[in-house]
Amino acid sequence: MPDVKLTIDGEPVAVPTGTTILKAAEHLGRSIPTICYHDHCTANGLCRICVVEVSGVGPLVPACLTPVNEGMKVTTASARAERSRRTILEMLASAVDLSEAPEIQKFIGEYRAQGARFPEAQRREYPVLDDNPMYIRDYSKCILCWRCVQVCAADAQFTYAINFTGRGFETGIGTFFDKPMPETTCVFCGQCVGVCPTGALKPKRESLLEQGLRPDEIIEATRGGGNRRGKPR
């Protein structure tokens, strides 16, 4: 495929047609911040942290989704883009528990985002869902990046056990009819746990270890109390 020529922050670069601005910038060794984006998942431009300025285009555009064009002039860190990123981080921090999201914490530091900028904001708080032996779901930590939904669907597993539920502020990740995981199509592959950026999805063992249980206590907590299988009755 023919290469497309463009400039990023004034530096010329040629990349194959169809390359996104994000990947073209990586080609130059220039990193654009991302949160919902994951190399393993389909990009959706949900979090908008990766927005950049393109000459002649009014709105900021998401770098993870936008393919390059011939002659495009991209500015990755304009004041407008940076203000936008800072506000996104401040809004996330105002509503979601980011305590186990080290990458987002790093951005909050870098962009000097004020976690307390919106003190009146309603926080998204939900009880921890502990309905299966393999992983817990703590949606107070969920930023709705959609990675878990996508790997459960056509990005990896083709199982379709989880999806978005609700609308607006009530939007969440859930199962059909709110069924507990074992009653859904879930196969407990944990691809969702593997791509969760905020600790909202976590192995049950890790969660029990955090609560101070010892390894032998964790195994005792299995259904049979750790009894041998097939013991003659």
Added chain:
Amino acid sequence: MITPDRIVPTTCPYCGVGCSLELHIKNDYIYKVTSPFDAIVNRGNLCVKGRFGYDFVYHRERVTTPLIRTKAQAPGARTQAFERDQWREVSWDEALDYTADRLVEIYNRHGADAMAVYCCAKATNEDNYLLQKLYRALFRTNNVDHCTRLCHAGSVVALQMALGSSAMSNTAAEVIHSDVFLVTGSNTAETHPIIALQMKAAVEKHGAKLIVVDPRRVEMINWSALWLPEKPGTDVPVFSAMAHVIIRERLYNEEFVRRRTEGFEDFSKSVAKFTPEYAEAISAVDRNLIVRAARMYAMAKNAAIYWALGIPEHSHGTDNAMALIHLALLTGHIGRRGTGLNPLRGQNNVQGASDSGAMPWHYPGYQRVDDEAAARKFEQAWNLEPGALNRKLGLTTTEIMSAVGPGGVRALHIMGENPMMSEPNLNHTRQMMERLEFLVAQDLFINESGAYADVFLPATSWAEKDGTFTNTDRRVQRVRKALEPRGESLPDWEIVCRLAERIEERLGRPRSAFWAYAGPSEVLEEMGRVVPEYAGVKYRRIEKQGLQTPVWDEDHPGTPHLFTETFPRGKGKFHPLEYVAAVEMPDEEYPFILTTGRLLEHWHGGTLTRHSKLDDLYPEARVEINPADAARLKIEDGQAVRVSSRRGTIVLRAWVTERTTAGVVFVPMHFAEAAANLLTIDALDPLAKIPEYKACAVRIAPAKKEELARPEGKVQRGRY
């Protein structure tokens, strides 16, 4: 939030896919498992076992001290000891001295034929190489086998006969380059979950068409263009009828047949009678489906065949696999990317254990024991006097068990396997185990087989040792020590070496076959000197990414797909086939065909997964029965039923489901309390000696809830 002390890259110990893992460890506890997204095999994806199934490492019933039975066992009156107070904790010195004394005493009294060993497809290449070396070099016996006999032996023999090879021809991930692929005898979504993801992506994203041939409505059928629901054991008629159509309609690759195969004329005559109508009468597959499948496969640009144990685990398993090989030889769908003959290997290291010589007819690298030059070569390599090695073919897994008794096998050493769950017709196996004079168990847990042992040698798990596994597409990958051995447990390779030194001393051998390895990498070096396909596999070359054998030298890049230009035996050879029915067909007394297999959540005999939280997810056996059959027998979903064959009886819950076809019931093999293999038949394939796990006759009757092992429990699962 836990910060790991270390993250150790390694390879999954469950199935043959060979996924890369990263073990996240805090205070020597594996609290989380991830996979790198650039991993060549699995691209960051794992299944439930791979991601969550490692808590067995810490189970309190794991044995971490050598044990000797408190009550001396006598042949014929051997008993099972599951409780710890039936064993005495001893030092390694005492356990190994005792083991060496008893083995040498039996060898001196009864000779080489009295000795036998089961190697282990869960253990590393290094572990297996050394254990077969011990029994061959010191006890001069070829009674060395492992569970490959119970899984793909039929495929291996057929591939050897037709092509001269015995592994997957292509890389599983190449399925996205196939236009058409045929999956048969494989519940891929449950047994090779990561390969199933690649298959689903091939259909959903790359436009491939999938043909499934299976008596069960397995999950992959949701992605298939065609499903041929055959009766169990009718593979030869179905696939021979496809060959019939391909020849009749001149859809075969004439140039390929002429240039790269032999025996076409005879074969062509032999399939004349396998018309689609004839195949339909035997298999119950609609003749039109057979014709469509034949055309779809033959007319594809690149078509591949994937199969698992539904093909070889029959009394005519070699024929079944041969019928598939014929399709590839006819159409030339082999030797290119996206084509091939791909037996999906079950165990994480069944390919490697076979490569390492854990088989009765072959030294490492498939070099025959009755080949004089091969025997000489290994005598030299192992520092033995000329003529020392036994030239006689050894006994296979099932033959070893049948040969137990006076004048036959007296001593058995089991590393990691569990014949009391995995052999067919377990009531017979039980009698044989009771007859042994001496039994060594080398394992993590006292399972149903280890409970019969005189001495228990506690091995480390895969997380506590270094080594290599060879996965289903021949990729040799590193296994890394992530934890210190629990208790006094030792890596298998080290147990074997320490035992071998003691045996060698007691036998008074003038020259040592050499057991003083500094570590597993030296063992692989030695194996590479005698197995040409492994000559270029060195630890330093596979630290980041595994190499696919053959790797002929240290500069060789490995081999993603085989047979580009030629087959190892030269030309691919057709073998005319006849239809042979399963040994036991349903009748009035036993009207159902039983077929057995695996579940997503469990592994084989259950030694690992039933000591894990995986058991919480799927805690009990269920027999799958078709709604039409259930209605006739007035059996409701979840009800207790008694399933009986001519050999045994089990009680378990019924799962009324269209996953199985009418007349066929399915029982998973993992549950000791309702062991499927109490029912199965110990009929063997005459060539491969593989048992007929996939078809025997049973009857079903309602039972009382109280007869269930866990009357209160019920599997709560919504997955397919």
